Amino acid sequence: MSTQHPTSREGKGLRRPSGLARALGYTALVAIALIYIYPFLVQLATSFKTESDATNNPLSLWPDPFTTAAFSRLAEADYARWFTNSVVVALLVTAGRVFFDSLAGYALARLRFRGRKALFAAVIAVMAVPSVVLLIPKFLVLNQFGMYDSYSGMIVPLLADAAGVFIMKQFFESIPVSVEEAARIDGAGTFRTFWSIVLPMARPALITLTILSFQGSWNELPHFIVSRQSPELNTLTTGVASLVSGQLGSGNQYPIKLAATLIMTIPVALVFFAFQRHFVRGGTSGATKGE
Numbered sequence: 001m002s003t004q005h006p007t008s009r010e011g012k013g014l015r016r017p018s019g020l021a022r023a024l025g026y027t028a029l030v031a032i033a034l035i036y037i038y039p040f041l042v043q044l045a046t047s048f049k050t051e052s053d054a055t056n057n058p059l060s061l062w063p064d065p066f067t068t069a070a071f072s073r074l075a076e077a078d079y080a081r082w083f084t085n086s087v088v089v090a091l092l093v094t095a096g097r098v099f100f101d102s103l104a105g106y107a108l109a110r111l112r113f114r115g116r117k118a119l120f121a122a123v124i125a126v127m128a129v130p131s132v133v134l135l136i137p138k139f140l141v142l143n144q145f146g147m148y149d150s151y152s153g154m155i156v157p158l159l160a161d162a163a164g165v166f167i168m169k170q171f172f173e174s175i176p177v178s179v180e181e182a183a184r185i186d187g188a189g190t191f192r193t194f195w196s197i198v199l200p201m202a203r204p205a206l207i208t209l210t211i212l213s214f215q216g217s218w219n220e221l222p223h224f225i226v227s228r229q230s231p232e233l234n235t236l237t238t239g240v241a242s243l244v245s246g247q248l249g250s251g252n253q254y255p256i257k258l259a260a261t262l263i264m265t266i267p268v269a270l271v272f273f274a275f276q277r278h279f280v281r282g283g284t285s286g287a288t289k290g291e
Helices: 004-013 019-046 051-056 069-077 079-110 116-127 131-144 151-158 162-173 177-185 190-201 203-218 222-227 236-244 254-290
Strands: none
Touching (some): 019 254, 051 254, 069 079, 069 236, 069 254, 079 116, 079 151, 079 162, 079 190, 079 203, 079 236, 079 254, 116 162, 131 222, 151 222, 162 203, 190 203, 203 254, 222 236, 236 254
16 A cells, blocks of 8 residues: 555646646737737738828738838838848858857867967957947947948958857867867868867857857848948848938838838748757757767
C-alpha cells in the first residue's frame, strides 16, 4: 500500500488542466495576440482607404470605398528609388557586419595579444553610449574624409557594430579549443582555421547576427539623416519621414504614409520568417556545440 501513495500523488501533480482552464488560457492568448496584431490590421486597412475615410474612421478595418490610390501616389514620391537604396545599403551593411564582426569576435575570443581585455572593455563601453550622442561627430568625420552625401558615407560607418562583435565573441568562446588545435596540427593557419573550421560551426550566431544586422540597417534613420543630403540618396526611412512632414501636399495623408510603411515592413518580415527556426534554435545549438 505504501508504494502506491507516491504514485497517486505524482498522478495528481501531473494531472492535465481541465477543459475550462484550457479554454480560458487559449482565450487569453487569442486576446493578447489580437491586441498586438490590431495596429498592423489598421495599417493594412488604412492603406486602401481614401483620405476622407481614413480621417473620419481611423480605426475601421473596412475601407469604404476600397482604393489603391495611395500605392499609385507613392510613384510620385520616387518610392522605387528609396526602396532600391534601402536594399543596396542593407545588403552591403549586413554582409559587412557578418564578416567584420565575426573576425573581431574571433580575435577577441582566441588570439592572445596585449590589451585584448581593454579592447573588449572598450567594445562593451561603446554599447552603452547612446547613438544620438555620436551624430554630430559622425557628420564631422564624414565631412572631413569627403564621404558626406555619398553611398560610402551611408555604408562604411555601419559595417561593424559593438553588439555584433559581442555576440560572435561569446559564441566562439563556447566552441571547444580542441577543434582548432586539430586543424593547426593539420597545417591550417589562423585565418584558415577561422574560415573553414570555426565559422561554419557558428551558424546559429551568424543567422542571429544576419537578422539583427539587416533589421537594424533597414530601419536606420539617424545615421542616414546626418550622412546624406541629396534626395537621390533617400532610403525608405528618410523618404517616409519626408512623407510624414507633408512632402506631397496638405492634409493628413494617412493612406499614403501607411502604404509606404506597409511595403517597408515586408522585407524585414520575410527575412525574419525565413530564418525564424534557426533564430529560435540558435541558443540550443550553441549550447550543444559548447558541450
